[in-house]
Amino acid sequence: MWVRVLGSAAGGGFPQWNCGCPGCRAVRDGRRPTTARTQSSIAVSADRKRWVVINASPDVRQQFAAFPGMHPGDGRVTPLEAVLLTDAEIDHTLGLMLLREGRGVDLHCTAASHDVLRDGTGLLTALEKYCPVRWSEVVPGTPFSLGDCEFRAFDVPTAKHDRFGTGGDSGRVVGYRITDPDSGRSAVYLPGVQELTPSVRDELDGIDALFVDGTTWVDDEMIQLGLAQKTARDMGHLAVGGPGGSLELLSPLPIGRKVYVHVNNTNPMLLDDSPERGQVVDAGMEVAEDGLEVEV
Template identity: 60%
Template structure:
């Protein structure tokens, strides 16, 4: 199984267009080592011919163009077979509208996410006016075939963050995916948004070969420290990396070969390669994903 990181930043990308925090400023003026990032998404394949997109960011066009194996082939069309959504947030779903030229689009989503995108934000409702959309219901806990050589099992990720759209059911509002190469039985866990690492969620990581996990914020009060917002990391549905109950504390001891942070907010100091926070991750065997990174699992 191959995994391509198409985007490793949280919503807004890095640097974010309206932000002058230390990290965004460094990205613009080159004063500290860091690289720009597009909004969070990965592509997965069992054969490097058929690819599956996990989340569809507003940067999807640039992400496809940046990866030759996603380019269309004469007489065959696109190499993308389907889109799988972890939630209905705009940074994970707005790119669907940019795929309106497709002859047809298969979207895997929970009933909660599908309901939001066909009523509240209307993204799928609008998209259907341009191309046929086939909804494949995602049922947490059920192993599902995903083309030749791959299967996935979604798992529910409880969240208490504010509901952005009306009519959104709580169960299945956010999910993670455990994707398995059926020929090797090796698995990837993709979890770009998680509020709390409960025992049930940690159980989903058992025996996986690679973990791509929410790295949105370093501190729970990161936004408040910078004077950018009053909400904490957990208020926004993301477990912070540091501090009691943070993801670093829970994950550094796990015997997973590759553990990478994705969905990194523009304010997070781990984006700065010379930061003390980045060095701390290095000491604990945690990696920071970058756009274009490929994993063979």
């Protein structure tokens, strides 16, 4: 089984168009070593012929163009099997509109995300005016198969503001445990997590690769930089650094590859020469770049 990181940045990408933080400046002026990144998404395949995409970012066209495995064959037949969603956030769903030229979209998401896409953002209603949308409900805890891989969503508790007020917390944010039935090896994709609760932590037992939320380094990062008045926790994310951060909690786990994805433009670990990047590397974890491919 292969996992391809299509996009490794959080919403807005890196650099973010309206941001002059140290990281975004470094991308633009080249004074410090770093790499531009598109918005968070991965592709999964058991045979490198059919790919399941998890989260359709606004950068999906650029991501597909940069990945030969997603290029079409004769006519307009593509290797895209389906799109799965971890939530209904704009940075994870706006790319669905860019898939409208195809023969339809096979969309797998929870009822909570479906409600937001239809009654909140209205994105699903608009998309259906352009192409067929075949929705399959994802029920946390219930496995399903796509492209010879098994997927099982699990609830990720969040206290993030419910912008559209379309329902309860169940299924609002999920992670995915992905298993290759032939090898028995598995990976978890968890781009948004506010707390490593016992139930979330249990989902990491016995896995071989982890792609996990790396949004900010410290909880009040945006406040310190004068860019916003929200903490990482307010936005539904667990900070990487410091006591109780994800680096401290995850680095001891016996997982072969532990990779940070969904990294915000403000996070100093995006700078290759930063002390924060050094701490991540020393702890045996990685910061993803677009195009990273892991064989699980």
